[in-house]
Amino acid sequence: MSAAAPRFPTPLILSAPAALLFAALILTPLVLTALLSFNEFEHATGRTHGFTLDHYLAVLTDSYYLEIFLRTFRVAALATAICVVIGVPEAYILSRMGNPWRSVFLLVVLAPLLVSVVVRAFGWSMLLGPEGPINAALVALGFGRMRLLYSEGTVIVALVHVMLPFMVIPVWTSLQKLDPAVEQAALSFGASRGTAILRVVAPQILPGILSGSLIVFGLSASAFAIPGLLGGRRLKMVATIVYDQYLSDLNWPMGAAVAVLLLAANLIVMLTYHRVVEGHYRRRLG
């Protein structure tokens, strides 16, 4: 029977409490921030008022900011690329495991997601620190102590660690939807393992890879704790700018402008993905 369910109170009443909370704590603050980004800022008094595009202009033209944007983009892009290179094969290997190993290792790879980012960043700072095991190994091998912390490389490595689950999950999902018989069909027609993977498996999991890449890129570009703890004071990223503006310079309008740009960038990327990629793949793969 597919008839209407017993009559409940209308759906609007049911979703009202949550909707109100979200309107108050998501929509309103975002609107306020957007408005704030157009305010002038008086350094002397710390007051904000009026309307100006100065902050946006500064952000988009000042070399200080542009350098940081470039760095952020570079770091995020590299982290994403490495996540693809490591995460996709790992997801594939996991999918080819039998139980119970598969469940165990899926847990192992995904569970760190649930540990606070501070702890993970701290763990890396210990691993790569002057007293840490990596350096100890380098000394033992005769390379001498290396300064591994506070560089772009450290930040990228730690980002990869934090972001890898976000890549594995969508790729894994794509792999689950695969019909294994399709790969076998390719083999039965004489394709080598490599060709089968490249021409049959990879195209079908491409949506998953793209989805994962976008998530990883977006999260990496707005990352705060990792650059903060492992990048040092000189290695600033977009999130650091916002932090500095809001909590040390107290130039909230400026910080708001950067935040708005960051949000806009995230949303544009998400929307483009949905429109272009999903549409394309939905037609092909259903």
Next chain:
Amino acid sequence: MSFLELRDITKRYGTLNAVSDVTLSVEKGEFVSLLGPSGCGKTTTLQMIAGFVEATSGSIRLDGRDITHAKANTRGLGIVFQSYALFPHMTVFDNVSFGLEMQRVPKAERKDRVDEALGLVHLSPYAGRYPRELSGGQRQRVALARALVIRPPVLLLDEPLSNLDAKLREAMQFELRDIQRKVGTTTVMVTHDQAEAFSISDRVVVMEAGRITQIDQPYRIYEHPETEFISRFVGKTNLLPGTVQAINGPAASVSLAGIPVEINAGGLVSGETVTLCVRPEKLRLIAAGQGRLPGRVAERYFLGSQWLYHIDGPLGTLMAVTPNDGSAPLETGVPVGVDWNPSVVRVHRGRLAEAPDPTLEAH
């Protein structure tokens, strides 16, 4: 005044009528089936009786009471859903006693009645199990017990056997009827399976495109279908096109591809085109040269309890079915004579299009 009365029940969705002017009277204790292909409105009708769908117009009366607009949880009907809809988080016992709990039946009496209901469906040792531990047939019986334990005035069954495999389905059909007879509950069943409806119902309501096309006892519907749709939907039939040559009193002479055949005249006019419908089991295969039509055995199929023959003849291929009574079947290629009793011939005035393959009929 019958026990359950539907009068001019109509359900409209936008401009589409899912059900139109359905009028039906069900007597107390009767087992009635709503039969038809998917989309014919039988399920919607049942849902209106249950109260899950509100009728656009018309009335439903139960034991004299108008329940047309009563809420579904006040009608007190027993319903067995197609998917059984058992409560997965409750034991079999709790499932069956749920309706009694809602009726605020005291605990001791609840236990007695649940035990009785489980005994009726032969599931007493399973009272403590959970639905996921039961087979499909067992779940169906729990659903039945749950519906019957509340002693409903009417029992509604929505395709109760469609999720069972063929063998189980057959056995359950008769068990269902036995239980219903024992308890005496008025029952309305929805099904698309003609054999199922015919084997256990007192009366069958054939529906098509939202309307009732025939209400009758199963035997009468089978032998005397009122429309060509019904004669095709219900069982197989052979179509023999011909022209009336002459009327001789009570008999008419019809030319079937040049071969004269005598049938009952029954209001026919000379020169009229007619189609004779004869069911496969009514054809008798006798010695060649005898009977009404000549033929030759083209194919023969063994169906276990029957033999199905495809007979080639002047009117194309006819289907004939004979019981497997132990005698030797006919060999392919053998010429035969096809005969039948004139009283079992259904005459359709005009041409009937070739009957579509019944196996392609959507369920």
Next chain:
Amino acid sequence: MTRNGPLALIFHTLVVLFMLAPLVIVCLVAFTPENTLSLPTRGFSLRWFQAVFHHPDFVQSFWNSLWLALLSATLAVALAVPAALAITRWEFRGRGFLNTLFLSPLIIPHLVLGVAMLRLFALVGATGSFGWLVAAHIVIVTPYVMRLLIAAITGFDRSVEQAAYSLGASEATVFRRVTLPMILPGVTGGWLIAFINSFDELTMSIFITSPSTVTLPVRMYMYATESIDPMMAAVSAIIVGITAVAVLLLDRVYGLDRILVGQH
């Protein structure tokens, strides 16, 4: 039984080591008897754990985080259950919008949410309020609960509710006795993942906590930028321990892969 070649398994082992290394080392260093960051090569000691318990700031922050997580998870579930029911059960105008709204915190960087809420709190005088902090966390964790609930509700055989209704149950009884028990795994799983996410949250919390409401991750962050000693490792080990317990519970109740990856 794996069908992976030896090369694949080596690669896989390296990945696993990579994922576990920082967590393992944190837990090991937490037990060091030394004064500086080092591995407990000369025996295990609980001195740094004791140091944590005697550090009033950290103890305070621990309780802040715990209460915050408990409250926001519970309230998020309370809000999300009716909202998820509304979205999945009915067609109505604004349904798509609401769906997007409720899932939006997933695509808005916590950084942006943090500064946006900071601005709002300043305007309404909510800075330093624990209640507003809870509200902010509720908003952050609700999407996780919603996703699970929507999956649980759509995977539901509606005729079971109809059956209960036909047997005489009122709408409220149907919800209490049939619907809720059947979506309970989704509710519990959602609660657990909401708890974990609230407990872990850093970036947004940095902006909206005040000295009295500082959460544990924020405290750690502030402390770590100043000095680094094994006490941080001890705090980290505690967090890892709590997370491990929650993860095991989650796996038992719902299945970790189902929660993180989704049902398919």
